[in-house]
Amino acid sequence: MRLRPLAAGLGPAAAFLALFSALGSADVILLDEYWVPDIVVNEVEVAEIDTLETGEAKDAQSGECSALLTNETGWPNVRFRNGASLRLNEVPAGESDVKLWYRTDAWTGKWTLGIWAYRYQVTERPMDVLQAELDGGGAGGTLLADDEWHEAKGILVKSPEYDAVPEDKPLTIFVWLRPTDGWGVPHHTYVDRIEIDVVTDETPPLEAARRVRPNPGAQAAGEDWVWWEGEDAVEHTFPPGGAYLPHNVQEQAVLSNGAWLQFHGNEGQGAKWEPVIPEAGRYTVWCRGVVYEEPFRWRFGVQPWQGWDGNQEPLDVQLYRGTDDEWDVTDAWSRLGEVDLAVGKQTFEMETSPGLLSLALDCFLITKNDFTPRGSKKPDEP
Numbered sequence: 001m002r003l004r005p006l007a008a009g010l011g012p013a014a015a016f017l018a019l020f021s022a023l024g025s026a027d028v029i030l031l032d033e034y035w036v037p038d039i040v041v042n043e044v045e046v047a048e049i050d051t052l053e054t055g056e057a058k059d060a061q062s063g064e065c066s067a068l069l070t071n072e073t074g075w076p077n078v079r080f081r082n083g084a085s086l087r088l089n090e091v092p093a094g095e096s097d098v099k100l101w102y103r104t105d106a107w108t109g110k111w112t113l114g115i116w117a118y119r120y121q122v123t124e125r126p127m128d129v130l131q132a133e134l135d136g137g138g139a140g141g142t143l144l145a146d147d148e149w150h151e152a153k154g155i156l157v158k159s160p161e162y163d164a165v166p167e168d169k170p171l172t173i174f175v176w177l178r179p180t181d182g183w184g185v186p187h188h189t190y191v192d193r194i195e196i197d198v199v200t201d202e203t204p205p206l207e208a209a210r211r212v213r214p215n216p217g218a219q220a221a222g223e224d225w226v227w228w229e230g231e232d233a234v235e236h237t238f239p240p241g242g243a244y245l246p247h248n249v250q251e252q253a254v255l256s257n258g259a260w261l262q263f264h265g266n267e268g269q270g271a272k273w274e275p276v277i278p279e280a281g282r283y284t285v286w287c288r289g290v291v292y293e294e295p296f297r298w299r300f301g302v303q304p305w306q307g308w309d310g311n312q313e314p315l316d317v318q319l320y321r322g323t324d325d326e327w328d329v330t331d332a333w334s335r336l337g338e339v340d341l342a343v344g345k346q347t348f349e350m351e352t353s354p355g356l357l358s359l360a361l362d363c364f365l366i367t368k369n370d371f372t373p374r375g376s377k378k379p380d381e382p
């Protein structure tokens with residue numbers, strides 16, 4: 001993963017910090033609407049449950065989505081990725097609570113919740129830094145198997161690799177649910193909204209990101225322009241998860257439509273969209289996202305591929321994930337090139353260049369007019 005240093009002028013958060021000098025306590029949500037299983041043990045099946053698809057609001061405790069863990073042997077053992085970013089000095093060992101919502105029809109085991117932490121260019125893998133024995137509310141801390149939502153809680157203590165990561169730097173968090181009891185019990189167990197109590201001198205806690213569902217083929221258009229979202233691709237090979245997934249509503253507010261098509265750590269990704277062109281002619285192609293120094297190629301229909309080498313300075317750079325850190329993430333506009341288009345539906349494709357490991361595509365605009373980027377505002381928005 002390559003994350004771009006924040007452009008000069010947007011500034012680090014030092015001034016911001018000064019406004020919030022009093023230490024406070026807040027619950028930070030590690031997983032709620034966006035997550036992905038990262039390591040799965042004991043043949044556990046992990047399904048994303050979307051209450052809009054099941055029609056049962058009860059299938060999630062928070063928001064609209066939950067995780068459903070099933071296996072025949074019991075012992076559901078899963079590490080999830082895409083928690084929020086945390087610093088270890090915000091979660092003092094021996095004092096900080098962690099809690100999650102669960103609902104199970106049969107599993108009366110016990111879980112230990114592990115916090116694993118990764119930092120780009122510091123650790124080679126996520127490190128085992130904190131853990132908590134969860135009390136599920138049943139005898140001896142077991143889960144309650146009445147198929148109702150319950151909260152399980154525990155206090156975090158240090159794990160063996162605590163000293164392998166810096167305490168004062170933002171870390172990418174993974175959450176590992178490891179059973180310590182409950183073998184041999186087939187079950188359906190839902191998990192939702194994992195929260196951690198942090199000591200913070202910064203902003204108040206932020207609302208968890210809301211799920212944005214792709215709407216393949218959607219677009220907005222005016223007489224001389226068409227705008228479509230990266231996440232509304234009709235086909236793509238981007239894996240789920242990814243470092244750029246929004247952690248909270250503040251990050252989502254930066255993005256067009258609150259989402260983008262993104263990944264890191266994989267090669268050979270591609271995507272296809274089908275914009276409808278209102279009028280034939282020559283258009284300029286614009287892209288918003290994390291594409292600076294991220295080479296790929298693109299084309300409309302069967303026209304020759306055009307290369308994007310990412311050497312242009314990005315325009316209208318906006319902070320997406322700021323942590324007063326050197327690895328802040330920004331969303332910015334780039335002018336990809338020009339193209340002649342016929343009227344009607346066209347395929348628009350992109351493929352990443354060999355070796356490219358990181359890309360985030362927020363939205364695209366084609367226009368016959370001059371365009372001055374203004375974040376997520378479309379050309380006809382005031």
Ligand SMILES: [Ca+2]
Nearest residue numbers: 032062063065
């Ligand atoms: Ca949820």
Ligand SMILES: [Ca+2]
Nearest residue numbers: 229256259362
């Ligand atoms: Ca978008």
